[in-house]
Amino acid sequence: MKITNVEFVISAVRPDQYPVDALPEFALAGRSNVGKSSLINRMINRKGLARTSAQPGKTQQLNYYRVNDQVYLVDFPGYGYAKVSKVQRQQFGQMIETFLNDREPLRMVLLIIDIRHEPSKDDILMYDWLKHYEIPVCVVTTKADKIPRSKWDKHVKMIKTSLGFHPADRHVLFSSETGLGRDELWALINTTIEE
Numbered sequence: 001m002k003i004t005n006v007e008f009v010i011s012a013v014r015p016d017q018y019p020v021d022a023l024p025e026f027a028l029a030g031r032s033n034v035g036k037s038s039l040i041n042r043m044i045n046r047k048g049l050a051r052t053s054a055q056p057g058k059t060q061q062l063n064y065y066r067v068n069d070q071v072y073l074v075d076f077p078g079y080g081y082a083k084v085s086k087v088q089r090q091q092f093g094q095m096i097e098t099f100l101n102d103r104e105p106l107r108m109v110l111l112i113i114d115i116r117h118e119p120s121k122d123d124i125l126m127y128d129w130l131k132h133y134e135i136p137v138c139v140v141t142t143k144a145d146k147i148p149r150s151k152w153d154k155h156v157k158m159i160k161t162s163l164g165f166h167p168a169d170r171h172v173l174f175s176s177e178t179g180l181g182r183d184e185l186w187a188l189i190n191t192t193i194e195e
């Protein structure tokens with residue numbers, strides 16, 4: 001997709017700060033350091049716009065990026081950060097659940113998983129929440145460049161099995177380093193908007 005215009009709109013910490021223009025939203029979830037910021041930057045072709053999300057204490061912040069005045073990419077806080085307190089963990093859980101439950105413009109969640117590793121407990125919990133709230137999911141296995149191509153299938157299979165991947169959900173193989181999967185992910189976003 002040709003990116004003509006990207007705007008960082010807001011770091012929202014409360015629902016009353018979420019945009020009200022009703023453009024379709026695609027949220028990105030994943031553990032800290034999984035490569036979420038890199039993926040957003042690759043998707044929008046801007047090297048430094050999305051910053052690393054691994055900041056403790058920012059567990060309630062949703063970063064909204066408006067792309068081509070057509071769609072929002074919504075960056076969830078990275079989860080699984082060891083130094084986050086129990087209270088912050090609870091706040092994160094409440095914020096995400098409220099969002100998944102109430103957010104009318106939300107069309108899909110992109111669940112970002114490192115292709116090299118088994119999904120964490122938090123990844124599985126997130127996937128289960130998404131299924132519970134009947135939100136369409138695309139599992140994005142990223143950092144594909146970090147393992148040989150010959151191992152991609154095996155790793156993807158392992159990840160899907162451990163998530164209990166539902167056949168109705170989507171999967172895209174991605175690398176922010178090489179750009180693998182970028183066009184496929186934009187195509188998926190565009191068809192989902194048109195549905």
Ligand code: GDP
Pocket residue numbers: 030031032033034035036037038039051052053054078142143144145146174175176177178
């Ligand atoms: P975030 O915390 O999820 O936002 O993660 P970042 O986007 O900051 O990425 C964490 C680290 O992984 C950084 O050092 C990135 O350069 C690296 N990284 C992210 N995506 C990729 C990828 O697709 N391939 C490779 N080789 N490195 C990546």
